[in-house]
Amino acid sequence: MSTPQVLDELLRQLSSRARRGAGPAPGPQTLIDWLGRQLGAEIALVERGGTVEASTARFPPDILGGLHPVLTRLSGGHLAAAASQAGAFHVRCEALGQQVPRPVLVVAGPQPLTREALGLTSHVGAVMEVLRRARRADELALRYQRAAARLRLAILAALMTGEPTLARRMTAGAVPPLLDAERLRVHLLRCPPADRGRLTDAYEDESGYHGRGLMVRCPVYDDHLICLLPPDDDAGRADGGLAAPLRALVRDNPDYALGISTPVPLPATAQAYDQARHALAVACHTPERVADYHGRPPLAGLLPRQQAHAWAGAFLEPIRAAPRLTLDIVSLALHFPRSGVARLLDVSRNTVTAHLGRVQDALGLDLRDPRGRAELALALAISDLPPPDGGAVAEPPPAPSVDGLLSTEAAVTWAHAFLQPLRSGTDSALHRTLRAWVEAGTDAQRTARDLGISRTTVRAHLRTAEQLLQRTLLTPGPGTHDLVHAFRIAGRAP
Structure with missing residues (x-):
C-alpha cells in the first residue's frame, strides 16, 4: 500500500471514530502503535528530559541514553531531524511542532527508513502534533470554564x-x-x-x-x-x-x-x-x-425604627467587633445549612461550626433552635436598615425587650396577616403541626413523635403550608424565621 493510501486509511479511521462519538480523539499511544505496525519498527514519543510519554511494546529504552545530546538539540529547536546508529538499530529522530521544548518522535528499526517510510513518519508526526494541540486546547478550555464558574460563585458569595x-x-x-x-x-x-x-x-x-x-x-x-x-x-x-x-x-x-x-x-x-x-x-x-414573589413587607421594616435600632444594637453589641469572616458565616448560616455555608465560602465545616459557636457563646443563643435563629435574623435585618432620621439622634432611647418590640400594633397586624391563610379553609391540624414543628426545633421526626402522626404527614403539612404562606419551610431560612415570629407575636397578642 502506497504512502497516500496508508494516510487515507489513517484519516478514515480517525473520521469514523469522530462520527461514532467514540470518546476523545486518539492519543499518542494509538498513533504510535499504528505507525509501528506500518513500518515494522519500534517507536517512542520522548518528552523533555528524556521522559517517554508513549511507545510500542518492544521499544528498547536503553538506546535513549546514547541519544541524549541529539534529543536535547531537537527538543531545544536547534535541529529538525537526525539519524544515527544505536547498536543493531537504525534510529531516526524527528522533532514535532514549533513550541520549545518540542517532543521528539524516535523510530528504531533493523533497517534504515525508506523515503516512503520517512514521509509516513513525518505525516503521522504532524497528525500527532495537531491532536496534541487540540487536546491541550480542550484542557485549557475546560480549566477556563472551571475558573469562570469559581469566579461567578465568588461574585455571588460577595453579593450575598x-x-x-x-x-x-x-x-x-x-x-x-x-x-x-x-x-x-x-x-x-x-x-x-x-x-x-x-x-x-x-x-x-x-x-x-x-x-x-x-x-x-x-x-x-x-x-x-x-x-x-x-x-x-x-x-x-x-x-x-x-x-x-x-x-x-x-x-x-x-x-x-x-x-x-x-x-x-x-x-x-x-x-x-x-x-x-x-x-x-x-x-x-x-x-x-x-x-x-408577591410577599408582604418584611417584619423588620414595619417596626418602629428608633426602638428597633436600639434593640438590635444592644442585641448585636457582643459580636460588633467580631472578624468579618465570622459575620459573613453568621449571615449565610441563617439562609443555608452549615455544610452549604462551608461550600459557599470555601472553608471547612469545622470552621463554620467554630465561628458559630463563638457567636452563640457571645450572644447567649442556641442557633440550633429556630427561635434563636429567628431572633438573630431579625436583629441583623434591622441593623441593615437606614437609621431613623438619617442617624441624627441626640440621645438614643433605652433598648426595649424583643417582646416589647414585637407587641406593637404594626407587628401584631403583620403576624395576623401572615397566619391568616392557615385559618382560611383549613382545619386545625395544619396549624397544630406547624406549632409543634417549631417547638421540636423544625425536626420532622420529633414532630411526628410528639403529635402521634407519621413523618410523611408532617412533611405533607409543611408542603401545604408553603403553598398557603408562600414561604419555603422545608429548607432552613427566612420562611421559618417569619413563621416563628408570627407564632410568637400572635401567641402574646390579645
Whole structure:
C-alpha cells in the first residue's frame, strides 16, 4: 500500500471514530502503535528530559541514553531531524511542532527508513502534533470554564454578604455588566442536577459570564441554578436576555420550576435570593411552575425604627467587633445549612461550626433552635436598615425587650396577616403541626413523635403550608424565621 493510501486509511479511521462519538480523539499511544505496525519498527514519543510519554511494546529504552545530546538539540529547536546508529538499530529522530521544548518522535528499526517510510513518519508526526494541540486546547478550555464558574460563585458569595464593591474587585477589571446595574432580580431555577452544567455552558459568553446576567450552580442545593439578572432583562430584549429562555425551559420541561424575586439593590442580593426561594416553593405547586414573589413587607421594616435600632444594637453589641469572616458565616448560616455555608465560602465545616459557636457563646443563643435563629435574623435585618432620621439622634432611647418590640400594633397586624391563610379553609391540624414543628426545633421526626402522626404527614403539612404562606419551610431560612415570629407575636397578642 502506497504512502497516500496508508494516510487515507489513517484519516478514515480517525473520521469514523469522530462520527461514532467514540470518546476523545486518539492519543499518542494509538498513533504510535499504528505507525509501528506500518513500518515494522519500534517507536517512542520522548518528552523533555528524556521522559517517554508513549511507545510500542518492544521499544528498547536503553538506546535513549546514547541519544541524549541529539534529543536535547531537537527538543531545544536547534535541529529538525537526525539519524544515527544505536547498536543493531537504525534510529531516526524527528522533532514535532514549533513550541520549545518540542517532543521528539524516535523510530528504531533493523533497517534504515525508506523515503516512503520517512514521509509516513513525518505525516503521522504532524497528525500527532495537531491532536496534541487540540487536546491541550480542550484542557485549557475546560480549566477556563472551571475558573469562570469559581469566579461567578465568588461574585455571588460577595453579593450575598452585601459587598458589590468586593465583587467588582474580584473580577480584576473584567467586570460583568450585572455589577454596573443598580438593581437585580434573582431567578431561581429548579432542574435536574445534571442539567445545570449544560445550561451554564450553553449561555456562557467569551468573558465567562452570561451576557448581562450570571448563572451560578448553587453550591448548597444540587437541583438549583441561581440566575442573577438586571430587572429589565424580562422585557424581551434583543441582546440575548435570559429571562425569556428560562421561562421557556420551564414551559418545555415538566421537571423544571422557576421562582422570581422583586427588583432589589445589589447589596440586597440575599433578600432577593430569599424571595426567589419563597416564589419557587409556590411555583412547585402551580400548573405553570413559574411564580413571582408577591410577599408582604418584611417584619423588620414595619417596626418602629428608633426602638428597633436600639434593640438590635444592644442585641448585636457582643459580636460588633467580631472578624468579618465570622459575620459573613453568621449571615449565610441563617439562609443555608452549615455544610452549604462551608461550600459557599470555601472553608471547612469545622470552621463554620467554630465561628458559630463563638457567636452563640457571645450572644447567649442556641442557633440550633429556630427561635434563636429567628431572633438573630431579625436583629441583623434591622441593623441593615437606614437609621431613623438619617442617624441624627441626640440621645438614643433605652433598648426595649424583643417582646416589647414585637407587641406593637404594626407587628401584631403583620403576624395576623401572615397566619391568616392557615385559618382560611383549613382545619386545625395544619396549624397544630406547624406549632409543634417549631417547638421540636423544625425536626420532622420529633414532630411526628410528639403529635402521634407519621413523618410523611408532617412533611405533607409543611408542603401545604408553603403553598398557603408562600414561604419555603422545608429548607432552613427566612420562611421559618417569619413563621416563628408570627407564632410568637400572635401567641402574646390579645
